[in-house]
Amino acid sequence: MSYQNPPTTPRKSSTFDDYTLSEIRRAAQTGIYDIRGGGAKRKLPHFDDLLFLGASMSRYPLEGYREKCSTAVTLGTRYAKKPIELKIPITIAGMSFGALSGNAKEALGRGATLAGTSTTTGDGGMTPEERGHSQMLVYQYLPSRYGMNPDDLRRADAIEVVVGQGAKPGGGGMLLGQKISDRVAEMRTLPKGIDQRSSCRHPDWTGPDDLEIKILELREITDWEKPIYIKVGGARPYYDVALAVKAGADVVVVDGMQGGTAATQEVFIEHVGQPTLACIRPAVQALQDLGMHRKVQLIVSGGIRNGADCAKALALGADAVAIGTAALVALGDNDPALEKDYGKLHTTAGAYDDWHEGRDPAGITTQDPDLAKRLDPVRAGRRLANYLKVMTLELQTIARAAGHNHVHNLEPEDLCAITLEAAAMARVPLAGTGWIPGQDKL
Amino acid sequence: MRAIDLEKTPLRELNENLHQLKDGTNETEWEVLNPRGQHAIAVGVDAPVTVTIRGPVGYYCAGMNKQATVVVHGSSGPGTAENMMSGKVIVKGDASQYAGATGRGGLLLIEGNASSRCGISMKGIDIVVKGNIGHMSAFMAQTGNLVVLGDAGDALGDSIYEAKLFVRGSVKSLGADCIEKEMRPEHHDQLSALLKKAGVNGVKTSEFKRYGSARKLYNFNIDNADAY
Numbered sequence: 045m046s047y048q049n050p051p052t053t054p055r056k057s058s059t060f061d062d063y064t065l066s067e068i069r070r071a072a073q074t075g076i077y078d079i080r081g082g083g084a085k086r087k088l089p090h091f092d093d094l095l096f097l098g099a100s101m102s103r104y105p106l107e108g109y110r111e112k113c114s115t116a117v118t119l120g121t122r123y124a125k126k127p128i129e130l131k132i133p134i135t136i137a138g139m140s141f142g143a144l145s146g147n148a149k150e151a152l153g154r155g156a157t158l159a160g161t162s163t164t165t166g167d168g169g170m171t172p173e174e175r176g177h178s179q180m181l182v183y184q185y186l187p188s189r190y191g192m193n194p195d196d197l198r199r200a201d202a203i204e205v206v207v208g209q210g211a212k213p214g215g216g217g218m219l220l221g222q223k224i225s226d227r228v229a230e231m232r233t234l235p236k237g238i239d240q241r242s243s244c245r246h247p248d249w250t251g252p253d254d255l256e257i258k259i260l261e262l263r264e265i266t267d268w269e270k271p272i273y274i275k276v277g278g279a280r281p282y283y284d285v286a287l288a289v290k291a292g293a294d295v296v297v298v299d300g301m302q303g304g305t306a307a308t309q310e311v312f313i314e315h316v317g318q319p320t321l322a323c324i325r326p327a328v329q330a331l332q333d334l335g336m337h338r339k340v341q342l343i344v345s346g347g348i349r350n351g352a353d354c355a356k357a358l359a360l361g362a363d364a365v366a367i368g369t370a371a372l373v374a375l376g377d378n379d380p381a382l383e384k385d386y387g388k389l390h391t392t393a394g395a396y397d398d399w400h401e402g403r404d405p406a407g408i409t410t411q412d413p414d415l416a417k418r419l420d421p422v423r424a425g426r427r428l429a430n431y432l433k434v435m436t437l438e439l440q441t442i443a444r445a446a447g448h449n450h451v452h453n454l455e456p457e458d459l460c461a462i463t464l465e466a467a468a469m470a471r472v473p474l475a476g477t478g479w480i481p482g483q484d485k486l
Numbered sequence: 487m488r489a490i491d492l493e494k495t496p497l498r499e500l501n502e503n504l505h506q507l508k509d510g511t512n513e514t515e516w517e518v519l520n521p522r523g524q525h526a527i528a529v530g531v532d533a534p535v536t537v538t539i540r541g542p543v544g545y546y547c548a549g550m551n552k553q554a555t556v557v558v559h560g561s562s563g564p565g566t567a568e569n570m571m572s573g574k575v576i577v578k579g580d581a582s583q584y585a586g587a588t589g590r591g592g593l594l595l596i597e598g599n600a601s602s603r604c605g606i607s608m609k610g611i612d613i614v615v616k617g618n619i620g621h622m623s624a625f626m627a628q629t630g631n632l633v634v635l636g637d638a639g640d641a642l643g644d645s646i647y648e649a650k651l652f653v654r655g656s657v658k659s660l661g662a663d664c665i666e667k668e669m670r671p672e673h674h675d676q677l678s679a680l681l682k683k684a685g686v687n688g689v690k691t692s693e694f695k696r697y698g699s700a701r702k703l704y705n706f707n708i709d710n711a712d713a714y
């Protein structure tokens with residue numbers, strides 16, 4: 045009787061997994077790094093790793109729907125003559141016309157306005173659609189300065205100086221040739237069809253000392269009316285926020301690595317920056333150390349998905365949050381109803397991230413007029429407003445359960461963490477213990 | 487002429503007054519005394535007036551200027567006439583770095599030298615420098631014209647798009663994708679008009695060389711990776 049070795053089960057490498065192998069083959073075939081939209085997709089410590097304790101014997105809750113729980117927030121109280129008053133502490137993050145279609149920008153403006161919040165321009169200037177449909181519009185001041193002009197600066201309700209963003213701290217914008225249509229080319233003063241790479245540094249200032257003078261100039265041009273935000277990616281949040289305050293910011297926006305981009309190298313998105321959860325406490329600490337917490341407002345963005353995420357960010361010390369990717373999903377991005385179209389692009393609903401190619405079947409991340417027509421800005425705006433209102437109700441539900449009559453009264457003591465990493469990053473106790481990893485006290 | 491002495495009057499008051507001017511104003515002549523290097527002087531002006539500044543200015547003088555003529559009788563700090571839309575800015579002395587950055591229109595005339603990154607990311611402005619310009623000038627320059635009567639420093643026109651550069655003197659080195667180009671008759675005409683607009687006389691266009699984009703980096707190609 046002959047003996048045969050039993051076959052072993054084929055085993056794939058954890059190091060060289062299917063995605064990694066496909067990326068090596070793709071790089072070898074094309075000779076270009078992978079570019080995509082969105083934020084970090086890897087598993088990261090996030091708000092899901094935190095839980096609210098809720099009221100019990102030591103605190104009493106507020107009655108849902110009857111006892112008021114306020115959500116209003118005022119941004120820009122430090123220097124601006126005309127601070128921004130929002131009904132809800134959830135804003136729409138900066139996204140460019142160019143990356144998004146005109147209809148998508150209009151829908152964002154409509155939705156934000158219905159919900160009583162602000163929307164934000166992006167790396168492509170201000171469009172009439174967006175200004176016309178946004179009751180409160182934040183105008184981004186970016187390194188490229190595409191479309192920048194003093195009239196739009198004065199038309200804005202606030203100015204956001206973009207130093208970095210979470211998807212690519214230290215990187216500039218990208219807009220590939222497929223999306224540089226005639227209108228986009230004109231707005232950006234570029235030849236049609238080129239692969240546009242925005243610069244990563246501002247052309248006329250370097251460092252916080254210069255930025256202080258740049259902000260003086262912007263305030264002088266706008267007669268000190270507009271709140272000035274400084275947006276930073278989640279790199280060194282303690283020092284970045286401290287320096288932003290020093291430079292004269294009214295508001296600081298901290299964007300973690302789950303924050304999306306229209307187009308950036310995959311290697312940048314996944315390997316540069318810190319998770320949003322890790323950024324909040326150092327940012328708040330910087331404000332507290334300077335005696336500026338609640339005087340300079342903090343907006344946190346990067347992976348905010350629901351009212352619970354918002355509540356957790358506020359409990360850790362943020363004044364407001366901003367959403368980008370979630371807002372696009374609310375408009376209709378990555379909808380399973382479009383699965384056939386996604387299949388034609390060799391992807392699937394929920395995974396589509398080739399926003400730079402301009403072939404978005406949802407008509408959002410495109411400049412193709414036929415595709416863009418698929419998005420009804422009125423209907424999509426209503427969807428966004430609905431979503432923002434649901435987020436707000438969720439936020440209020442949690443705040444009431446914790447016994448707070450304003451969402452800004454949420455505090456770290458309302459939270460515990462269910463992982464060691466989250467406990468260390470959020471500086472709240474591990475559930476069932478009094479232990480905050482990295483803190484002296486038990 | 488209305489004179490404002492910045493030793494006695496806050497900068498805010500000067501700029502506020504200038505912002506209140508409208509087309510057709512009778513207050514067309516303004517004089518600023520004792521600027522002493524203050525930043526953001528005469529920024530965001532949008533009226534056909536002349537602002538004469540008697541002395542050196544700091545950062546961003548005449549930033550985002552529209553329509554106005556701003557004359558600096560002295561040297562100017564970084565970012566002079568940044569993002570200018572129209573009008574004219576004249577610096578009688580030298581200009582620090584980023585002069586005319588992202589400028590979209592109008593004329594910036596620097597009678598002395600300009601430092602590094604002159605005309606960075608320019609988007610339609612005309613810049614004329616009677617002296618020399620520093621390194622990395624016209625970096626990512628998108629459109630508009632930069633005329634230099636003296637020499638240019640290292641890496642002129644790095645990653646340039648469609649701006650036109652005319653240099654009379656030497657160029658220490660050219661940046662990525664920037665090349666010397668033929669001076670065709672239309673370029674002589676264009677340069678002649680620019681010199682005339684800037685009031686530069688006694689200089690022949692044949693003394694200049696023209697530089698611009700090779701357009702090889704407009705679309706990504708792995709074989710150009712060494713240029714990045």
